[in-house]
Amino acid sequence: MLPPVQCAPRTRNAAATRDAILASACRHFARESYENVGVRDIARDAGVDPALVSRYFGSKEQLFKEALGCDSDEGGFEGIAREDMPAYLASLMLDEESECGSLETRMDWVLIMLRSASSPATAELVREALQQNLLDPLAEIIAGDGVPDDDAKIRAGTIFAIMMGGDMLSTIYGSGEPKPPEMKQLVRQRLTAVFACAMFGE
Incomplete structure (x- = not known):
């Protein structure tokens, strides 16, 4: 009898995981109002566990702020004459x-x-x-x-x-x-x- 095949766990670096969550959040917030978007929906479409949303962003509100760019230090027109x-x-x-x-x-x-x-x-x-x-x-x-x-x-x-x-x-x-x-x-x-x-x- 052959030994069971051990599937390697899916690996993803922290930056890629964070980017995937944020991209998923942007898609959801663009299509539904804030109240109708669930953290589980965002996590599912990003291919991650819902706990990682809290780990990387703290809360749905903070994730929404980042989707809007509220925490960005860059102006919208840097370098444009x-x-x-x-x-x-x-x-x-x-x-x-x-x-x-x-x-x-x-x-x-x-x-x-x-x-x-x-x-x-x-x-x-x-x-x-x-x-x-x-x-x-x-x-x-x-x-x-x-x-x-x-x-x-x-x-x-x-x-x-x-x-x-x-x-x-x-x-x-x-x-x-x-x-x-x-x-x-x-x-x-x-x-x-x-x-x-x-x-x-x-």
């Missing part, structure tokens, strides 16, 4: 890949905010993430040329509203038929002009 911002913002809306990750990842961030913005448990966290990751850094860049702080904040909010509206249309209508290069370029030019007007226009 002020004059390049309109084109950069257009690229965030149009390009499949950017310095901020894939288009799907960026859309998930928007959807996470929308799903949980009205939740009593997470509304403040959503506002904090929005201010920290987008509105405050953008307003600071806009104010760098002598624009009053209050005006810079209004302009930053306007830009976010434009981006959010574009993302929502993309979600509703999908990518549709592939667009010819000349149309893509025209859309990019128009968006860049809109963002330039919002940032620098009188």
Whole structure:
């Protein structure tokens, strides 16, 4: 009789485990409100034991904060020159890949905010993430040329509203038929002009 086969345990380093949990959490929070997402669901889709979620993140709330980027020390526009911002913002809306990750990842961030913005448990966290990751850094860049702080904040909010509206249309209508290069370029030019007007226009 042959001895039983000993299956080697599945190995995964700590960083990969943490990344898998966070990626699973982002997918779930983008599709369900905070209250409807369970730690066990996140762990199952990440292929880990639920206890590891607590080990790496402490709580579901802390995991949600990391999914939103609340604990990040990096601003949303590090290294982007002020004059390049309109084109950069257009690229965030149009390009499949950017310095901020894939288009799907960026859309998930928007959807996470929308799903949980009205939740009593997470509304403040959503506002904090929005201010920290987008509105405050953008307003600071806009104010760098002598624009009053209050005006810079209004302009930053306007830009976010434009981006959010574009993302929502993309979600509703999908990518549709592939667009010819000349149309893509025209859309990019128009968006860049809109963002330039919002940032620098009188």
